[in-house]
Amino acid sequence: MTISIENIIKWANENGGFLSLITLVVGFFLYPLLGKIAKLLKVKHKKRTYKLDEIAHQLKIKREIEQNFRQLKYTEEFPILIRDCDRDCHYLKTPSVNRGISSYFKLWLVYLYEKGIMVSFGALQIQYIKYDDTKRIWHFCELDDPGGKKVWMVGKIPYSHIFKIDWQGDAYEPFPHFYCLFDNKSEPYEDIFYCERIQTQEGNLLIRELTKVSSVKPKK
Numbered sequence: 001m002t003i004s005i006e007n008i009i010k011w012a013n014e015n016g017g018f019l020s021l022i023t024l025v026v027g028f029f030l031y032p033l034l035g036k037i038a039k040l041l042k043v044k045h046k047k048r049t050y051k052l053d054e055i056a057h058q059l060k061i062k063r064e065i066e067q068n069f070r071q072l073k074y075t076e077e078f079p080i081l082i083r084d085c086d087r088d089c090h091y092l093k094t095p096s097v098n099r100g101i102s103s104y105f106k107l108w109l110v111y112l113y114e115k116g117i118m119v120s121f122g123a124l125q126i127q128y129i130k131y132d133d134t135k136r137i138w139h140f141c142e143l144d145d146p147g148g149k150k151v152w153m154v155g156k157i158p159y160s161h162i163f164k165i166d167w168q169g170d171a172y173e174p175f176p177h178f179y180c181l182f183d184n185k186s187e188p189y190e191d192i193f194y195c196e197r198i199q200t201q202e203g204n205l206l207i208r209e210l211t212k213v214s215s216v217k218p219k220k
Contacts, residue, residue: 054160062159077120078109081176082119084103085164091104107119108121121152121154125153157189162178162179162180163181193212194211
């Protein structure tokens with residue numbers, strides 16, 4: 001049947017008159033809107049399901065790390081191998097020149113924070129910095145500079161960036177392997193800080209964040 005005003009009026013008269021006509025018009029305009037609403041609800045449901053799965057994964061990784069962190073007999077820190085999930089095929093291969101961060105490298109697990117793990121880059125990343133009260137900035141300084149602090153560069157890797165952990169390692173790197181997502185500027189870190197280490201009277205190691213690495217100014 002050809003759709004025309006005459007045919008619509010005729011159909012309305014044959015099927016209940018004016019009320020049927022109103023129902024037809026309202027349905028004609030509401031149908032696309034209801035479709036959009038249903039699509040939005042479906043997308044929202046998918047996002048919520050993904051978020052719940054992500055939270056469950058983070059809690060699983062958190063408990064696994066906490067349990068093993070307490071069992072390992074290290075007084076200050078212990079080595080771990082960071083491996084990029086997306087480039088794991090490059091493991092133990094010679095890294096290409098000028099290709100950015102390596103797909104695997106050794107760090108040292110030093111502490112846990114509310115969202116993940118804190119890792120040290122080793123003794124080569126020890127620096128000395130000093131706070132300028134006047135300018136309210138941190139800057140690098142010399143070892144014997146009064147007020148200077150000895151600091152370590154520490155990266156924060158959130159649980160959400162840790163996909164899997166092999167606590168045994170392998171014959172080449174016989175310590176825990178952390179398979180991570182390098183999702184923050186092609187790195188696994190949430191951020192990188194200069195931190196001060198404090199040894200308590202009980203022999204516990206505390207990590208005190210001072211400032212982000214990127215905010216420290218050159219020596220005066």
